[in-house]
Amino acid sequence: MIKFDKVTKTFGSDGQEVHAVKDVSLTINKGEIFGIIGFSGAGKSTLLRLVNLLERPTFGKIIVNEKEISTISQTELRKLRSRIGMIFQSFNLLSSRNVAGNIAYPLKLAKVPKDKRDERVEELLRFVGLEDKVNKYPEQLSGGQKQRVGIARALATSPDILICDEATSALDPETTEEILNLLKKVNKEYDITILLITHEMHVIRSICSRVAVMEDGKVIEQGNVYDIFSNPQSKTTRNFISSVLNDNLSPRLLDRLHREHSGNIYRLIFTGGVSSKPIISQIAKKYNLDFNIMYGSIHELQDQLYGNLIVELIGTDSIVKEAVNELREIVEVKEVLGSESRLDHVLA
Amino acid sequence: MIKFDKVTKTFGSDGQEVHAVKDVSLTINKGEIFGIIGFSGAGKSTLLRLVNLLERPTFGKIIVNEKEISTISQTELRKLRSRIGMIFQSFNLLSSRNVAGNIAYPLKLAKVPKDKRDERVEELLRFVGLEDKVNKYPEQLSGGQKQRVGIARALATSPDILICDEATSALDPETTEEILNLLKKVNKEYDITILLITHEMHVIRSICSRVAVMEDGKVIEQGNVYDIFSNPQSKTTRNFISSVLNDNLSPRLLDRLHREHSGNIYRLIFTGGVSSKPIISQIAKKYNLDFNIMYGSIHELQDQLYGNLIVELIGTDSIVKEAVNELREIVEVKEVLGSESRLDHVLA
Amino acid sequence: SSSAEGNDEKLVKLGVSSADGPVWDLLVEKAKSEGINLEIIELVDWQLPNDALVNGEIDINAFQHLAFLSQYNVQRDANLVPIGSSFVGPKGLYSEKYNEISEIPNGASVAISNDPANMGLDLSLLESAGLIELKDGVGIFGTTEDVTNNPKKLEINAMNAQQTPRALEDVALSAIYNSIAGRAGIDPNNVLYENDPLSIEGLPYVNVFAVRAEDVENETYKKVATLIQDPEIKEAYKKDTAGQGEVVDVSVKDLKQTLERLMNE
Amino acid sequence: MKVDWTTFWPKIVEALGETIIMVILTLLIASMIGIGIGLMFFVTREGNILENKTVFSILNILVNVIRPIPFIILLVAVSPLTRTLMGTTIGTMAAVFPMTIAASFAIARVVESNLVSIQPGVIEAAQAMGANPVQIIFTVLIPEALGPLILGLTFITVALIDFSAMAGTVGGGGLGAIAMSYGYQRFDTSVMVVTIVILIVLAQGAQYLGNYLSRFFLRR
Amino acid sequence: MKVDWTTFWPKIVEALGETIIMVILTLLIASMIGIGIGLMFFVTREGNILENKTVFSILNILVNVIRPIPFIILLVAVSPLTRTLMGTTIGTMAAVFPMTIAASFAIARVVESNLVSIQPGVIEAAQAMGANPVQIIFTVLIPEALGPLILGLTFITVALIDFSAMAGTVGGGGLGAIAMSYGYQRFDTSVMVVTIVILIVLAQGAQYLGNYLSRFFLRR
Numbered sequence A, B: 001m002i003k004f005d006k007v008t009k010t011f012g013s014d015g016q017e018v019h020a021v022k023d024v025s026l027t028i029n030k031g032e033i034f035g036i037i038g039f040s041g042a043g044k045s046t047l048l049r050l051v052n053l054l055e056r057p058t059f060g061k062i063i064v065n066e067k068e069i070s071t072i073s074q075t076e077l078r079k080l081r082s083r084i085g086m087i088f089q090s091f092n093l094l095s096s097r098n099v100a101g102n103i104a105y106p107l108k109l110a111k112v113p114k115d116k117r118d119e120r121v122e123e124l125l126r127f128v129g130l131e132d133k134v135n136k137y138p139e140q141l142s143g144g145q146k147q148r149v150g151i152a153r154a155l156a157t158s159p160d161i162l163i164c165d166e167a168t169s170a171l172d173p174e175t176t177e178e179i180l181n182l183l184k185k186v187n188k189e190y191d192i193t194i195l196l197i198t199h200e201m202h203v204i205r206s207i208c209s210r211v212a213v214m215e216d217g218k219v220i221e222q223g224n225v226y227d228i229f230s231n232p233q234s235k236t237t238r239n240f241i242s243s244v245l246n247d248n249l250s251p252r253l254l255d256r257l258h259r260e261h262s263g264n265i266y267r268l269i270f271t272g273g274v275s276s277k278p279i280i281s282q283i284a285k286k287y288n289l290d291f292n293i294m295y296g297s298i299h300e301l302q303d304q305l306y307g308n309l310i311v312e313l314i315g316t317d318s319i320v321k322e323a324v325n326e327l328r329e330i331v332e333v334k335e336v337l338g339s340e341s342r343l344d345h346v347l348a
Numbered sequence C: 001s002s003s004a005e006g007n008d009e010k011l012v013k014l015g016v017s018s019a020d021g022p023v024w025d026l027l028v029e030k031a032k033s034e035g036i037n038l039e040i041i042e043l044v045d046w047q048l049p050n051d052a053l054v055n056g057e058i059d060i061n062a063f064q065h066l067a068f069l070s071q072y073n074v075q076r077d078a079n080l081v082p083i084g085s086s087f088v089g090p091k092g093l094y095s096e097k098y099n100e101i102s103e104i105p106n107g108a109s110v111a112i113s114n115d116p117a118n119m120g121l122d123l124s125l126l127e128s129a130g131l132i133e134l135k136d137g138v139g140i141f142g143t144t145e146d147v148t149n150n151p152k153k154l155e156i157n158a159m160n161a162q163q164t165p166r167a168l169e170d171v172a173l174s175a176i177y178n179s180i181a182g183r184a185g186i187d188p189n190n191v192l193y194e195n196d197p198l199s200i201e202g203l204p205y206v207n208v209f210a211v212r213a214e215d216v217e218n219e220t221y222k223k224v225a226t227l228i229q230d231p232e233i234k235e236a237y238k239k240d241t242a243g244q245g246e247v248v249d250v251s252v253k254d255l256k257q258t259l260e261r262l263m264n265e
Numbered sequence D, E: 001m002k003v004d005w006t007t008f009w010p011k012i013v014e015a016l017g018e019t020i021i022m023v024i025l026t027l028l029i030a031s032m033i034g035i036g037i038g039l040m041f042f043v044t045r046e047g048n049i050l051e052n053k054t055v056f057s058i059l060n061i062l063v064n065v066i067r068p069i070p071f072i073i074l075l076v077a078v079s080p081l082t083r084t085l086m087g088t089t090i091g092t093m094a095a096v097f098p099m100t101i102a103a104s105f106a107i108a109r110v111v112e113s114n115l116v117s118i119q120p121g122v123i124e125a126a127q128a129m130g131a132n133p134v135q136i137i138f139t140v141l142i143p144e145a146l147g148p149l150i151l152g153l154t155f156i157t158v159a160l161i162d163f164s165a166m167a168g169t170v171g172g173g174g175l176g177a178i179a180m181s182y183g184y185q186r187f188d189t190s191v192m193v194v195t196i197v198i199l200i201v202l203a204q205g206a207q208y209l210g211n212y213l214s215r216f217f218l219r220r
């Protein structure tokens, strides 16, 4: 468990102060995968670095595994840190050790005997797909390979808590998926608490149970991933989500659609379960309308389906109106007007 | 224009050779935005670094702006390089210069007078949203802020060619979109050729006109983005595309759908234009069937709509069969069986 | 380790100034034929051999003249005594540019040694050559501060003793031991003025074998000190210094008296 | 026969001035030469911007031909050159020339070892922007290594304060020479203590300044 | 009378041995002490893993109290200690002690300036894994800075080859002392040339080894 209690972190001194984290209170439960999203510079990395005291909080308390970490002794802190795996945004590999040496490093610190160490390193190497790079030095690796070494290193000692700062940013989609599956697996099997930062909303979507949105040092929104995705409160959150939900038509395309299609254009927003009813065809038949599905998507989100579609309703205005009214009883419907350049125009 | 002619790059020497780029031939036309995708370690960065001779090719010719670069003089090479903006995967900012100093650096090299330089730096700072960080040094910046400095620096001298190695990997979706819009803008307005590497398929989708897929040092597929997306040839490409197309149901969900829905499940694949016909509702009415749209998405791709939907057809088997046959004349239809865990099962 | 006992088996450590090199090899040979195992310890620096002697790290040293020894004894409150004389040689004022002392122009620069004993000697040479006047009763350790009259406004540069021959080109006049001048390849005809090493004024500049006071009667050490008077060694030294230096035999009594006198100055 | 402090103080003050002049002059000239050679070492290294085995080897040998020579002998060996350049081989200024040679080559090595820790990525970035080698040297190598470079030069400065005593060999002045000839050679402990205390104060001052500047430029 | 080479060669060979012993012995002991102090400098620096203003300042002052003292005076000053430790103040072994002091403090500074260029990120990574300061020193600081550290130690080695001549003046022997006494003091150029050529060869050898090792560990 990780608990931030009114935590503030300020860099620099008078005149030049940067308030990287402002009065953040947040609880990450044991065994959950918690995501943090937010604009570049919002304070995500700083927040993460507070967890293992790489940065000391200016104010506030941070409790990790029942202990207030800023008051514990150096020895206790080191012990705690050895139970926290960390993946750095900038990898921070030891340039003087090769791939195997980097992955073995935390095991060495933990005084794991050589044979066990070698075994574990081999296992991790296989996992991150770097068996053929075992003797290479960091500067001979590609960006993604470095990141994978960083991931393997963080997992080496099977920590209780894993904190990941953009752990998959340098990876291709397929490798990302593999890594995410691994994270899910270690989370499930060993009940590891994972706190991760990402810019990739699909990462949040596929592995996080809860998410916090940071803006300008503050946590502006937090909660269950499904709730946040299906009902974002702040503009920032909406924008982030729209990036992955593909519910955001370009103004040019929208204008073209309006020009080319005489019918009325509506956005149908499906949430939990609703989408698995044949509403569109039923309404079409009932009102003898035609639906033209133009854009949008329906996703899987925490085992539920969720999404929105932009459809053209072809029929006389009055029939369309009646049909829309009936649709409104089942799903959320918004008329799509002129140029809808951003989701926030629709949802605001 | 950038042309690779049978280019090979091998690192290391006997016994320890790494063939990072193998016999690559590729032409990037003047004024186009060309994307490169591929697994981590596929050789993308190496290929990019060959363009401005940061790596010398082991074999083959590289022609940039009509000149075979490996034969030109040092002076010419420097002149050429000053016309090529580069965004590095690891940023490579000068730690001894602050944000303004880093952005001004290429302008200083180009001997732009101080007042013009300051003006341009201010303009770029505003653009990348770092006005308040002007006096900060790289180590005081967040990952995304560093990346933005790198972007601003690469754009500073308004180069003819821009090569970007994961230029938005550390950026949140909104900032990414802004940067992509800027790239599109500079590409249009100044006819700048852009060669970019990305792991984010939506980056390819939203700004590239052509794309090459690399695997194990070789270019295994290349072409128009629309063609590649709608008709990928290799497994790698298909996997990559599926990551962004959301056309890939998790086996668990699929099983659930099959369990909960008695009807027949089909995947409808829409390509160019087809999607803007009300086929679903027309077929529904004609055959008195019900369609239940369960999953999938329709995207915008190079001003065309493209995507696929997984639908349940509810009706008697014979009617469903007839309806599917009629649908097949308009769109591609595939039956979704048991566990469809990967797009490749469908398309293979 | 060292011993004060004069035992034939015993090793005798003799600290010397390395500048006199080859002569010592001969002495070792001679000592061997007398059954004395002599070890030569060459010291480039001039300050440490006396400390080493006081501390028993060496048994005898032979690198300094009485003037130097007296100064050490006084400053360090030590009691090192001479048991025999070794070399002596005249010191001269050399010039490459002038043939007469009188030709030395006003404001000319002069090179002298910077160690106390040699500086005193060099200044007294300048005084006897009539170039400067020193404070009355300055003794043999005069410094540039003691110059009371410098009619030619000579610029006096004090430097390492080994450096004065090398500076000859840059100065009007340089104080150099004739023996060293020979080694340095300086034409002996360039000497404009030289002292008489065996005069009363010269006696302080006779090099000596020195031992700790308690060893003054050690027969072995005494033997070593007399071996230098071997004709072969004398000849070799003459050759080494191009005839400018010689091995002298001054009685121990005279040496002691002179030391006494110097220490009281 | 010990020194008379009433008349000795002015001598010490004068010597302090000489030491400062010698050290600063040597440092200035030697820094220019030494940084130059050190940069040449670095850029001509294998895999570097002006990779050149021949130049690297020649410099490497040249520097190592001079460095192991005992200073007094170097002083004698270069005296014809000293005479040509400085007009004389005696006195404070004459000592500056061989000191400068020795210091230059030491600085060259210090600079070389500090430059190798620059991240190669930033050099590449400058190259990619079309910077020529001279621009890379002045806008990347020197500024990026400035923190450790200043510590390195501070190291040399303190060494020079020690070294300046050698000037006494050729009749030069300075505190070190006084410590040697009035203190050491005359067995006068008081002179030794006083002059050395002043030398130490000088060294501390140089070190504080160096630490401050290096911290300022290190940005860490 | 110039030296007789037929009898002089054995002397040179013996001196070469003495030089090598002096340099290697000094280097070994001084490296241990110097790297230790240099590491202490670094880790107690502001913002570093064992930040400690008091320790840093004390070390800083200590090192700078010793370094500016002219070597001969240092040699005299520590001679009582030398006598206690080595049993004598003359001879090769006695020279090693003051040389070690001087070299240790020089190495400490060189080490310090090489350590400051380590990327702070890797130190952080080790901290985040729960490494204690000793582990950080031996598994991060030393290996990460090894390339420049070796260059720094090579620099000191060559300086020691030069330095051993000075130590030789107290009866320590070695090639430098021969160059000084038979060459310099006796105006015998042939001796100077021969001994110095050997010193240069030694220095070149040390440098080649250092360059090779540093390149090996630099992985760049």
Ligand SMILES: Nc1ncnc2c1ncn2[C@@H]1O[C@H](COP(=O)(O)OP(=O)(O)OP(=O)(O)O)[C@@H](O)[C@H]1O
Pocket: A133, A139, A140, A141, A142, A143, A144, A145, A170, A172, B011, B012, B018, B019, B020, B038, B039, B040, B041, B042, B043, B044, B045, B046, B047, B089
């Ligand atoms: N200096 C080098 N020495 C040896 N091998 C190298 C070197 N640089 C790169 N490689 C190897 O070449 C291959 C291609 O590397 P490259 O950096 O081009 O990959 P990439 O496609 O950019 O990967 P990523 O997406 O992870 O950044 C990798 O296997 C890498 O390990």
Ligand SMILES: Nc1ncnc2c1ncn2[C@@H]1O[C@H](COP(=O)(O)OP(=O)(O)OP(=O)(O)O)[C@@H](O)[C@H]1O
Pocket: A011, A012, A018, A019, A020, A038, A039, A040, A041, A042, A043, A044, A045, A046, A047, A089, B133, B139, B140, B141, B142, B143, B144, B145, B170, B172
């Ligand atoms: N050492 C520092 N000194 C001063 N300011 C700093 C320092 N480290 C971070 N900051 C500032 O604190 C803010 C938060 O930085 P942080 O690294 O936490 O952002 P982030 O949310 O991780 O951003 P990104 O997504 O770009 O990595 C930024 O404005 C950054 O400039």
Ligand SMILES: [Mg+2]
Pocket: A044, A045, A046, A089, A165, B142, B143, B144
């Ligand atoms: Mg961050």
Ligand SMILES: [Mg+2]
Pocket: A142, A143, A144, B044, B045, B046, B089, B165
């Ligand atoms: Mg790459």
